[in-house]
Amino acid sequence: MSFLETLFGKRTRSSDIARDRLLTVLVHDRVKLTPDMLDQLKIELSAVIARYVPAVDAGAIEVTLLRGESSDHLKADIPLRRTPHNL
């Protein structure tokens, strides 16, 4: 890593990587949500949403656990298929 890169933060410092990885691991440790449970959650979530929004793409749903300042978050990103009708 060159001095300028260090100065302008072009490359992420390994201490920041350690910190972020630790935060992610700790959220999972504390919430105790296994990958299997997370998959099941996605399937059930898409079934519920499909009742209201027909264009939901079950396979593309992303559910992630995030650590916030004062609370942890379960964040779901639910992409909808575009149909010619609603374009």
Place this chain on the structure above:
Amino acid sequence: MSRVITISSGKGGVGKTTSTANLGTALAMQGMKVAVVDADIGLRNLDVVLGLENRIVYDLVDVVEGRCRLRQALIRDKHFPDLCLLPAAQTRDKDAVTSDDMIALTNQLRAEFDYVLIDSPAGIEAGFRNAIAGADEVLIVTTPEVAAVRDADRIIGLVEAFDKGHPRLILNRLKPRMVSRGEMMSIEDVLQILAIELIGVVPDDELIVTSTNRGEVAVLDRGSRAGRAFSDIARRLAGEDVPLTVFDDSPGLMSRIFGAFGFRARGSER
């Protein structure tokens, strides 16, 4: 009134035994009567760190099972007659002792000593639970690494679940120069993640290796930065208000690292 303090960490190899030996010696240097107890049944180490391995006749399990009296198993330190070691058994396992045994044992030790320091085994199983059973307070040792901090977080949760109050943290083997280059997590990073009170920071110090080779402890070596840090922690344990100082070998560095986080610094010393 005597205090029973367990030193724990979750992860192995982060410095529990070294911390126990140094804090015990530092408290004895303050004139306190101190017992250090090796609760790592089957993997005893505190004896070699203190250089007392040749003097062991009886051990903790012998006391619990009634083969000897407590006083017969206690080994007097080479330097400080008010410092005693109760060694672990080497040929038994952790199931040889119960939590009730440990509570009874610590109560016996309270009658004779101002401080009882218990060196906990790594892990979260019976050995760890026995080690904290008789404790009034717990110190958690961690290093600024992902695996060690993760395990510390788990142990903090368990200590609180066992009603042992809020543990305090010893951040061990910090390398201030790596922190300043962004190559190691800082004191601030670790404290923010674990959200517990800090009792001291021990800088990485090669003298720990050489003193351990000899069976001496670093607090006896006035030139050891880690030894100084352990002496400071012992004073804080006793209730003294000692400013946080991380001794590093490059002058002026310390204030740069710690000044920004509002830690009081005394200036670096060689």
